[in-house]
Amino acid sequence: MKIMVMGTGFVGLTHAAVCSEYGHIVYAYDIDSSKINGFSTGNPDKIEKYVNEPGLSDIVRDSNNRSLYFTTDFKTACDGVDAVFLCLPTPPNLDGSTDLSFYDKAVNDLAKELNHRKNKKRIVVINKSTVPIGTARHLLRIFKKHNVDNIGVASNPEFLAEGNAVDQSRHPDRVVVGCDTEEDFKILRRIYSQFVDHVRIKYIESTPETAEAIKYMANTLLLNYISFWNGVGARIGEVFDNVLIGDLRIGVTSDNRISTWGSYVSNGAGGSCFGKDVRSLRYQMSQRGVDTTFLKAAYDVNEYQKKYLVDRAINELDFMFNNKRIAVLGLAFKKRTNDMRDASSIELIETLLGKGVEEIRAFDPLANEEAAKCFNPHKNHLFSRINYFTSIEEAVSGTDALFISSDCEEFRGISGVINRIVKPPYLIIDGRRMIPDCDTLVEKGFSYVAVGSKSLKGKNK
Numbered sequence: 001m002k003i004m005v006m007g008t009g010f011v012g013l014t015h016a017a018v019c020s021e022y023g024h025i026v027y028a029y030d031i032d033s034s035k036i037n038g039f040s041t042g043n044p045d046k047i048e049k050y051v052n053e054p055g056l057s058d059i060v061r062d063s064n065n066r067s068l069y070f071t072t073d074f075k076t077a078c079d080g081v082d083a084v085f086l087c088l089p090t091p092p093n094l095d096g097s098t099d100l101s102f103y104d105k106a107v108n109d110l111a112k113e114l115n116h117r118k119n120k121k122r123i124v125v126i127n128k129s130t131v132p133i134g135t136a137r138h139l140l141r142i143f144k145k146h147n148v149d150n151i152g153v154a155s156n157p158e159f160l161a162e163g164n165a166v167d168q169s170r171h172p173d174r175v176v177v178g179c180d181t182e183e184d185f186k187i188l189r190r191i192y193s194q195f196v197d198h199v200r201i202k203y204i205e206s207t208p209e210t211a212e213a214i215k216y217m218a219n220t221l222l223l224n225y226i227s228f229w230n231g232v233g234a235r236i237g238e239v240f241d242n243v244l245i246g247d248l249r250i251g252v253t254s255d256n257r258i259s260t261w262g263s264y265v266s267n268g269a270g271g272s273c274f275g276k277d278v279r280s281l282r283y284q285m286s287q288r289g290v291d292t293t294f295l296k297a298a299y300d301v302n303e304y305q306k307k308y309l310v311d312r313a314i315n316e317l318d319f320m321f322n323n324k325r326i327a328v329l330g331l332a333f334k335k336r337t338n339d340m341r342d343a344s345s346i347e348l349i350e351t352l353l354g355k356g357v358e359e360i361r362a363f364d365p366l367a368n369e370e371a372a373k374c375f376n377p378h379k380n381h382l383f384s385r386i387n388y389f390t391s392i393e394e395a396v397s398g399t400d401a402l403f404i405s406s407d408c409e410e411f412r413g414i415s416g417v418i419n420r421i422v423k424p425p426y427l428i429i430d431g432r433r434m435i436p437d438c439d440t441l442v443e444k445g446f447s448y449v450a451v452g453s454k455s456l457k458g459k460n461k
Ligand SMILES: NC(=O)c1ccc[n+]([C@@H]2O[C@H](COP(=O)([O-])OP(=O)(O)OC[C@H]3O[C@@H](n4cnc5c(N)ncnc54)[C@H](O)[C@@H]3O)[C@@H](O)[C@H]2O)c1
Pocket: 006, 007, 008, 009, 010, 011, 012, 029, 030, 031, 032, 035, 087, 088, 089, 090, 102, 105, 106, 128, 129, 130, 131, 158, 159, 160, 161, 162, 272, 273
């Protein structure tokens, strides 16, 4: 089949690459010509500059010029197409509702182009982005307004998690498809033929609205679960004596009704989706008169987690951030990605600079470059106090405290490095509980504050 993918971000590029592996001819189209030029080269550095996902640049390189074509030429991409996947941004408006302007623009362009097509075979336009419930029907109305014949609009939400996108696209837990007609279901079944009747992967067919709702319900439920561990589990470990958060987690999740995923306490979950989707669902439901206290709580707990450790260091260990040098390890929203969208490090660094920190010495194995764009001194002059380093050692050197802000493997068990590079009194703030042998550091005079346990003041020598 000839498939067009509109939008080559994290979702679109991954989907285009994996679809080409299924044996389809894929035209990946984006309005951002620098991305398209980079992807067309097949050069891993030029691909990973935009989307850094394990294994993705290999597929792009291997399929380029065979079954995967990158283009900014809309006509070529649309010509003779069987299906169009929309993988476009759906950012939040200030009130939490979803900004559908990228969608409206893209679909109007598409409608005009498809209206002139000679071959009037059935085409399905498929939403892969996370869009408000009812968007597929809204798009169908746009196509009807432009008198586009023989077209269907389907919903096929994406569930991939960044850092593992290729693997999850090749082996998803489920494929959810919402269509209005059997004809459209058939086209989707041809696209995903290897997943239909799969022994392990659930292939779920329903209405477009149900498919849209499944995505929101899944994401908000996941954030609720994360926030429950952070807002209840972590607090229990922090305020009661002798409650060990690791054992608490094992004890609770040993019940096979309770998931281990999401049970790790942290300085908040970031990424482009959770916060935005919870706010959007809240908006959609409150517009229909539903009380959304539950969704608000999940969101608020998550935001609180991103910076509350700074206050704990002040209140529990009398640490003053004014004029201090602080190392921040981990800038992207999680390990194995360079994606800075809604990363916990953003709230954290803004909070630290607001407390008068003199220098932030930052390190992330993949995201330094993206972080430098995000913390642009032209947006906020205080960002000029951030310097970026290419190793943990360099970032930590000469600092008064360090903050572990993401779960990169490199940060696990770094007590040896700390011991070697800095001397007590020194404060370690651990947003990911990465230092299991923190007691030995405390014995040496280092102070330690971590999510999920009581603060430990360094022993005086
Ligand atoms: N990133 C994730 O982990 C993830 C997971 C599941 C679902 N989603 C959802 O998928 C959607 C896309 O997310 P993303 O992270 O890939 O976004 P992204 O911002 O990385 O990519 C979007 C791309 O669309 C392009 N674009 C904008 N307007 C266009 C147009 N008119 N024609 C062609 N291209 C256009 C942009 O240039 C950009 O490259 C969002 O709704 C998001 O919520 C994201």
